[in-house]
Amino acid sequence: MRKDAGNLEYVKKMNRVNILNIMRENQCISRQQLAKHTGLTPAAISGIVRELVAMGYIQETGLGKSNGGRRPVELQFNPEAGYLVGAEITRKRTTLGIVDLQANPVIVTGAQIEMADPEAGLMALVKQIEQLMNTVGIPERKIIGAGFAIPGLLDVRTKVIKRSPNLGERWLDVPVQELLERYFKIPLFIEHNANAAALAEHTLGKGGETQNLVYVNLGEGFGAGVILNGELVYGSYGHAGELGHTVIMEDGPLCNCGNRGCLESLYAVPALVGRANNELPLYKKDDDGLKQIWREKGEVTIKDILVCVSEVDSYTWQLVRQAGWYLGIGIANAINFYNPEAVFLGGILAGAGQVLMEPLMESVLCHAFPVIARATRIEISTLGRDAAFYGACLGAIKQLFNIERAGIWSQTGIG
Ligand SMILES: [Zn+2]
Numbered sequence: 001m002r003k004d005a006g007n008l009e010y011v012k013k014m015n016r017v018n019i020l021n022i023m024r025e026n027q028c029i030s031r032q033q034l035a036k037h038t039g040l041t042p043a044a045i046s047g048i049v050r051e052l053v054a055m056g057y058i059q060e061t062g063l064g065k066s067n068g069g070r071r072p073v074e075l076q077f078n079p080e081a082g083y084l085v086g087a088e089i090t091r092k093r094t095t096l097g098i099v100d101l102q103a104n105p106v107i108v109t110g111a112q113i114e115m116a117d118p119e120a121g122l123m124a125l126v127k128q129i130e131q132l133m134n135t136v137g138i139p140e141r142k143i144i145g146a147g148f149a150i151p152g153l154l155d156v157r158t159k160v161i162k163r164s165p166n167l168g169e170r171w172l173d174v175p176v177q178e179l180l181e182r183y184f185k186i187p188l189f190i191e192h193n194a195n196a197a198a199l200a201e202h203t204l205g206k207g208g209e210t211q212n213l214v215y216v217n218l219g220e221g222f223g224a225g226v227i228l229n230g231e232l233v234y235g236s237y238g239h240a241g242e243l244g245h246t247v248i249m250e251d252g253p254l255c256n257c258g259n260r261g262c263l264e265s266l267y268a269v270p271a272l273v274g275r276a277n278n279e280l281p282l283y284k285k286d287d288d289g290l291k292q293i294w295r296e297k298g299e300v301t302i303k304d305i306l307v308c309v310s311e312v313d314s315y316t317w318q319l320v321r322q323a324g325w326y327l328g329i330g331i332a333n334a335i336n337f338y339n340p341e342a343v344f345l346g347g348i349l350a351g352a353g354q355v356l357m358e359p360l361m362e363s364v365l366c367h368a369f370p371v372i373a374r375a376t377r378i379e380i381s382t383l384g385r386d387a388a389f390y391g392a393c394l395g396a397i398k399q400l401f402n403i404e405r406a407g408i409w410s411q412t413g414i415g
Helices: 004-024 029-040 044-056 118-137 176-181 194-204 265-266 269-282 290-295 302-310 315-338 347-353 355-365 372-373 383-401 407-412
Strands: 058-063 073-077 083-088 091-102 107-111 143-151 151-156 160-163 172-174 188-192 213-217 224-228 341-346 377-380
Touching: 004 073, 029 044, 029 073, 044 058, 058 194, 058 213, 073 302, 073 383, 083 383, 091 118, 091 383, 107 118, 118 151, 118 176, 143 194, 151 188, 160 176, 176 188, 188 194, 188 383, 194 213, 194 224, 194 341, 194 377, 194 383, 213 315, 213 407, 224 302, 265 269, 265 315, 265 341, 269 290, 269 302, 269 315, 269 347, 290 315, 290 377, 302 315, 302 347, 315 347, 341 355, 347 355, 355 372, 355 377
Parallel strands: 083 143, 143 188, 213 341, 341 377
Antiparallel strands: 058 073, 083 091, 091 107, 151 160, 160 172, 213 224
């Protein structure tokens, strides 16, 4: 192809994606308004709209308001022109589902998938996704993208997981994208789970009101996703935001990163559960709620901790309050570094609510630069457990409609 012909094709492709993106952001819009937005001629707009209507991406919805002349035909983006599959991977439980092109859920569910062996785990995930597609009856050709959120040190350039202590010791240099590409012949988006959750908070949650936010996942680890000026902060390899590995106790317990005394090694969910199971046998108050559960079952889980947390002065209440105080130190550091407008807390431990939040806020005020701390909102995320799942899907959609990459065209065969 001649160079200028190549450029022409590129410009055509860009115009189509540009129009689709305008349509995605506007509920209803007419051809005339599209021409005004893009600077393209009415004839060019008509041609592109005809093509996009034929492909199912745009629908005509009726007549809009007149500005003196004929009433214009209103156009609307059709989010059901295509679908995406997505998953948030953790060691034992994976959230997976199918969403439309605006991340509205078609189906979202949880599956017990053992991820200790990377290849076997990912293969089991692929099988579950295939089953899900059969269940809802969406044909394979309608699935045009996929997003995956995964914990660990993900190299953003190569999409290789360098290490993932939370998934297990066999997760060393695992080429996640390459492995998934064996099964999926569609554009893939792979993101660290805390980053994915930050993306969801920014797009769907209360974080939409701000361009600068930190999302902290309080789960197996304490990963943070940071959004500054509306964009995720990656660092040189994509490893920015490892808040859980802030050292708060020199010579403290060994952390799965290899250092000692990291916040995560003391107060992330496995540490809290481990500590409760070690201490409860020696705990004196036999009428304590968590101690009673321990006596009945022989061990307690994070769910038991969340059930007992509001019992004032109980073992659990004190344990979670202490976790809140030390987490506050980590968050104070993040606030000093990034000066976000808001910090959102998600993950299973965020379910402890005010018992965790009160000491955490107090600690942030004690440990961050007071003027900065007072100007920062700290809230529990409203997105709940599936934040990273939705973030992975949103990232995949963003990538699909990115004007440079325009993965959408490779899926439609036009372009
Ligand atoms: Zn560590």
